[in-house]
Amino acid sequence: MSIITALNWRYAAKRMNGTKVPKAKMDVIMEAMSLAPSSFGLQPYSILIIENEALLRRIKPIANMQPQITEASSLIVFATWDKITQERINAYITQIAKERNISEDSLLSLRNPIEAQLNNSDEDNFIWNSKQVYIALGFGLVAAAEEGVDSTPMEGFNKEQLDELLFLKDKGLRSTVLMALGYRDTPNDYLVNLKKIRRVNDKLFAIYQ
Amino acid sequence: MSIITALNWRYAAKRMNGTKVPKAKMDVIMEAMSLAPSSFGLQPYSILIIENEALLRRIKPIANMQPQITEASSLIVFATWDKITQERINAYITQIAKERNISEDSLLSLRNPIEAQLNNSDEDNFIWNSKQVYIALGFGLVAAAEEGVDSTPMEGFNKEQLDELLFLKDKGLRSTVLMALGYRDTPNDYLVNLKKIRRVNDKLFAIYQ
Numbered sequence: 001m002s003i004i005t006a007l008n009w010r011y012a013a014k015r016m017n018g019t020k021v022p023k024a025k026m027d028v029i030m031e032a033m034s035l036a037p038s039s040f041g042l043q044p045y046s047i048l049i050i051e052n053e054a055l056l057r058r059i060k061p062i063a064n065m066q067p068q069i070t071e072a073s074s075l076i077v078f079a080t081w082d083k084i085t086q087e088r089i090n091a092y093i094t095q096i097a098k099e100r101n102i103s104e105d106s107l108l109s110l111r112n113p114i115e116a117q118l119n120n121s122d123e124d125n126f127i128w129n130s131k132q133v134y135i136a137l138g139f140g141l142v143a144a145a146e147e148g149v150d151s152t153p154m155e156g157f158n159k160e161q162l163d164e165l166l167f168l169k170d171k172g173l174r175s176t177v178l179m180a181l182g183y184r185d186t187p188n189d190y191l192v193n194l195k196k197i198r199r200v201n202d203k204l205f206a207i208y209q
Numbered sequence: 210m211s212i213i214t215a216l217n218w219r220y221a222a223k224r225m226n227g228t229k230v231p232k233a234k235m236d237v238i239m240e241a242m243s244l245a246p247s248s249f250g251l252q253p254y255s256i257l258i259i260e261n262e263a264l265l266r267r268i269k270p271i272a273n274m275q276p277q278i279t280e281a282s283s284l285i286v287f288a289t290w291d292k293i294t295q296e297r298i299n300a301y302i303t304q305i306a307k308e309r310n311i312s313e314d315s316l317l318s319l320r321n322p323i324e325a326q327l328n329n330s331d332e333d334n335f336i337w338n339s340k341q342v343y344i345a346l347g348f349g350l351v352a353a354a355e356e357g358v359d360s361t362p363m364e365g366f367n368k369e370q371l372d373e374l375l376f377l378k379d380k381g382l383r384s385t386v387l388m389a390l391g392y393r394d395t396p397n398d399y400l401v402n403l404k405k406i407r408r409v410n411d412k413l414f415a416i417y418q
Contacts, residue, residue, distance in 0.1 A: 003241055032213065036347065043407065134347065137343075197305050197309075199243075207257075
C-alpha cells in the first residue's frame with residue numbers, strides 16, 4: 001500500500017473488534033518506532049506494550065471508558081523520561097562509544113550540548129522530551145497504516161493515575177500519550193465512514209519560492 | 210521500499226548536495242504531513258516550505274550556520290499556533306459541518322471539549338499544539354524516507370529571530386522545529402557511514418502480556 005493510500009485509509013478508530021494483530025506486523029510497528037529520530041538521538045522515553053487483559057480493564061476507567069482500550073489488540077503507552085539526568089546521558093554516550101568502537105572522549109562535541117540541557121528545569125526538559133515522543137508516535141501511526149492495522153492516538157486519560165497503576169514514577173517516567181492498535185469494528189464505529197477533515201492546502205501550507 | 214528498509218536508510222543528513230527534490234516527491238511528503246492526525250483534528254500549525262535562496266541565506270545564521278539550511282532543496286518550518294482561540298475553533302467546526310453536510314449544532318460533542326481548552330493558559334495550549342506538530346514532522350520524515358529523500362529534523366535555531374524574519378507573530382504562529390529536505394552529500398557528510406544508534410529493544414520497550 002502506498003503511504004498516501006495507507007494514510008487515507010487510516011483514521012482514529014473509536015471501536016475495535018478485538019482481533020489480534022499478528023506478531024510479524026507488531027514487529028514492524030515496533031521497529032519503526034524504534035527507528036524514529038529524536039533530539040541528539042536520546043530517545044528519552046519508554047514504549048510500553050500492554051496486552052494483559054486484566055491490566056487493560058483497569059486502564060479503561062482511567063481513560064474515560066474509551067472502548068478501544070479493551071477492544072484493541074495492544075495498547076501502547078508512550079512514557080516520557082521525567083527529566084534528563086547525568087546518568088542517562090552517560091549511558092547514551094557509553095553505548096555510542098561501544099557500538100561505534102570509538103573512545104568516549106571523541107564524543108565530547110555530542111556530550112557537551114546534551115549536558116547543557118541539565119541547566120534547564122526538569123519540567124522544561126520533560127516537555128522537550130515529550131515532544132520527541134510524538135515523533136515516535138507518528139512513526140508508529142504510519143507503520144500501522146501501511147501494515148493495514150488500525151491505530152488510535154489518545155490523549156484523554158488521567159496521566160497521574162496511569163503513572164501510579166504502571167509504577168512509572170519509580171522508573172523516572174511519565175505517561176504522555178496512548179496508541180491503541182487493532183482492527184476497526186466497522187458496523188459499530190460511527191466514525192468509520194465519515195469524511196476525513198483536513199485543513200485545505202492553501203491554509204495549511206505556505207510556500208516561499 | 211519497505212518502511213523498515215527506508216527508515217534504516219534514513220539518517221539526519223548533516224550535509225546536502227543542493228539537488229532539487231522533484232515536485233511529485235514533494236507532493237507526497239506534503240500530503241503525508243497533511244494527513245497526520247492531531248488532537249481533535251485541529252492541526253494547530255502551519256507548515257512553511259522555504260525554497261527561496263535569499264531567504265534561506267538569511268535563515269542560516271539564525272540556525273547556527275548549519276550547512277543543510279542552504280544545501281537543502283526545501284526547508285520546512287513547522288510553525289505552531291501560539292494559542293487556541295474561539296475564532297480558530299469556529300473555523301474548524303464550520304469546515305466540518307460544511308464538508309460533512311451536517312449542522313454545526315450536531316457537532317457540540319466535539320466543540321465542547323475543544324472549547325474547554327480555552328480555560329488553559331495560552332502557554333499550556335501552545336505546548337500542547339507544539340506536540341501535535343511533532344506528529345506531522347514524523348509523518349514527513351517517514352514519507353521522505355520512503356520517497357528516497359533525505360531529511361534532517363532540526364531544533365537548533367533561534368526561534369524568536371526566525372519568527373521575526375518570517376513575520377510569524379502577526380500570523381499567530383511560533384516556529385517550533387525545522388526539517389531540511391534534499392539529498393545527502395555522501396563524500397562530505399561524516400555521519401553518513403556511522404552506525405545508527407538506537408536503544409536496545411529490552412530497554413526501549415516493556416511488554417505486559
